[in-house]
Amino acid sequence: MLEKEIERVLFSADEIRARVRELAAEIRYRLGDGELVAVGVLTGAFVFLADLVRELGGEVRIVLVRASSYRDGTRPGEISVEIPGETDFEGGDILLVEDIVDTGQSLKALKHTLLERRPGSLTTVALLDKPDRRRVEITADVTGFTVPDEFLVGYGLDYAGLYRNLPDVCVLARCVYEDHA
Numbered sequence: 001m002l003e004k005e006i007e008r009v010l011f012s013a014d015e016i017r018a019r020v021r022e023l024a025a026e027i028r029y030r031l032g033d034g035e036l037v038a039v040g041v042l043t044g045a046f047v048f049l050a051d052l053v054r055e056l057g058g059e060v061r062i063v064l065v066r067a068s069s070y071r072d073g074t075r076p077g078e079i080s081v082e083i084p085g086e087t088d089f090e091g092g093d094i095l096l097v098e099d100i101v102d103t104g105q106s107l108k109a110l111k112h113t114l115l116e117r118r119p120g121s122l123t124t125v126a127l128l129d130k131p132d133r134r135r136v137e138i139t140a141d142v143t144g145f146t147v148p149d150e151f152l153v154g155y156g157l158d159y160a161g162l163y164r165n166l167p168d169v170c171v172l173a174r175c176v177y178e179d180h181a
């Protein structure tokens with residue numbers, strides 16, 4: 001039963017909506033009213049990206065990228081970044097949109113890969129920041145909420161592929177993931 005697997009709501013859909021509006025205003029304040037390329041990181045950022053770009057207004061291009069960790073265990077912490085082939089970032093104002101910064105490894109790899117494409121500027125935004133888990137020193141330029149070291153689901157975040165469609169950010173009950181560990 002889904003309800004039993006959720007321990008509590010951390011941020012309600014209403015709280016998130018209000019915060020996303022503030023983040024969009026902060027981003028426009030930093031970057032001005034010009035064209036932006038919003039680069040969303042699949043899959044977790046898709047809900048945040050959809051809400052954020054509608055609050056940003058103005059001219060926004062959207063690119064979806066994927067960051068995956070190597071699974072063969074030979075290169076711990078290494079992340080590969082896939083960008084659609086036709087994408088041209090040169091000279092553009094890039095806004096990297098992440099769901100959550102956890103160890104920080106994905107954000108670090110994504111920034112590195114995007115900077116190689118010689119954008120005019122690169123700004124990073126993450127809805128959530130979990131600083132207790134950090135393994136590389138990095139933070140997003142713009143952050144929605146700082147969160148405790150608990151496993152979160154909803155608003156794009158998943159556990160085993162589920163819960164992404166929950167409208168709130170919720171804490172997953174420990175029994176759910178400890179059973180599978």
Ligand code: IMP
Pocket residue numbers: 044098099100101102103104105106107150151152153157158159
């Ligand atoms: P990183 O450890 O900072 O590289 O984060 C990698 C990715 O793990 C994030 O972009 C999320 O998609 C995912 N992730 C990290 N923490 C959580 C969580 O609490 N719930 C669901 N996904 C998470």
Ligand code: MG
Pocket residue numbers: 041042043044045098099100106
């Ligand atoms: Mg992510």
